[in-house]
Amino acid sequence: MPELPEVETVVRGLRASLSGRSIVGVRLGKTDFIDDPVALAEKLPGARIAGVSRLGKFVCVELVSGTPATFAERRVFLLVHLGMTGQLITRNPDEPVAPHTHGFFSLDDGRELRYTDIRRFGRILLVPESLLPEFRGRLGAEPLDVSEEEFNARLSSRRARIKALLLNQSVLRGLGNIYTDESLFRARLHPARIASGLTRKQLHTLYRSIREVLTAAIRLRGSSISDYVDSNGDRGGFQRRHRVYQREGKPCVRCGEKIRRILVAGRSSFFCPRCQPPPRKRRTRRPARGRLG
DNA sequence: AGCTCTTCCTGAAAGC
DNA sequence: TGCTTTCAGGAAGAGC
Numbered sequence: 001m002p003e004l005p006e007v008e009t010v011v012r013g014l015r016a017s018l019s020g021r022s023i024v025g026v027r028l029g030k031t032d033f034i035d036d037p038v039a040l041a042e043k044l045p046g047a048r049i050a051g052v053s054r055l056g057k058f059v060c061v062e063l064v065s066g067t068p069a070t071f072a073e074r075r076v077f078l079l080v081h082l083g084m085t086g087q088l089i090t091r092n093p094d095e096p097v098a099p100h101t102h103g104f105f106s107l108d109d110g111r112e113l114r115y116t117d118i119r120r121f122g123r124i125l126l127v128p129e130s131l132l133p134e135f136r137g138r139l140g141a142e143p144l145d146v147s148e149e150e151f152n153a154r155l156s157s158r159r160a161r162i163k164a165l166l167l168n169q170s171v172l173r174g175l176g177n178i179y180t181d182e183s184l185f186r187a188r189l190h191p192a193r194i195a196s197g198l199t200r201k202q203l204h205t206l207y208r209s210i211r212e213v214l215t216a217a218i219r220l221r222g223s224s225i226s227d228y229v230d231s232n233g234d235r236g237g238f239q240r241r242h243r244v245y246q247r248e249g250k251p252c253v254r255c256g257e258k259i260r261r262i263l264v265a266g267r268s269s270f271f272c273p274r275c276q277p278p279p280r281k282r283r284t285r286r287p288a289r290g291r292l293g
Numbered sequence: 294a295g296c297t298c299t300t301c302c303t304g305a306a307a308g309c
Numbered sequence: 310t311g312c313t314t315t316c317a318g319g320a321a322g323a324g325c
Contacts, residue, residue, distance in 0.1 A: 085302090118302080121301070226317095299323080307314080
């Protein structure tokens with residue numbers, strides 16, 4: 001499932017191959033995951049791709065229509081969220097089309113950018129330049145850009161479980177199930193720990209761990225555990241470095257204890273019960289047994 | 294504020 | 310073997 005490192009890898013590939021190209025045509029299949037398919041088909045043809053960047057888990061394609069010298073210039077951003085199984089790949093039109101390909105964006109050099117998404121949990125939307133700040137504002141901080149001070153401020157007063165907060169895109173944008181589990185393992189923090197109960201030092205370690213995990217994962221071009229491939233259709237390599245994710249029952253690389261899986265915030269959460277000790281059980285007030293308890 | 298539950302969707306895996 | 314059921318999961322929305 002594409003998280004920050006996977007999306008970053010896709011973005012780097014697209015930036016290299018799409019920058020300066022123009023979109024000359026749009027063909028769509030199923031459109032239930034597209035906010036406004038009509039607008040997409042109307043506004044994209046003729047637009048020049050001025051840049052490709054990443055906004056959390058969104059691929060952000062900057063499009064410019066019209067001639068720069070005229071008032072007709074319009075800058076819009078094509079935002080693509082890959083969901084669980086989304087793929088953005090550049091192909092030649094004569095190459096075979098993968099099943100579940102629902103978007104074809106023809107380019108002026110003869111190639112096409114294809115969007116494939118088996119489960120259609122992805123999302124495609126167009127955001128005009130004027131509304132981009134608002135869109136960005138609804139998302140949290142970039143995990144690799146956020147300062148340690150802001151990171152602390154966003155977590156230290158929250159009473160939710162740390163895993164739920166790390167997954168929440170309005171707290172930090174870009175982390176998903178794989179990288180929260182891997183970061184928490186490296187920080188030796190149990191996923192169900194309450195954020196406000198963490199010490200300064202634990203938050204510091206977590207901050208560092210997230211950076212280290214994401215940086216290493218980007219270096220290996222992401223994790224391919226199911227459908228993820230980059231913009232060339234190539235798999236990533238970080239799945240070989242997972243220390244807890246999908247390793248239930250296997251020995252902890254640090255202490256040998258069996259990795260466990262529990263549900264936290266409705267998500268499978270993998271952790272080492274020895275390296276990441278569970279939080280103290282919440283005191284449940286029970287009626288006093290005797291007269292004075 | 295933050296929890297659980299539900300919905301979307303498909304294919305893999307488990308169950309029978 | 311083959312059909313049916315279950316499950317996974319990012320995000321949003323409902324309801325508590």
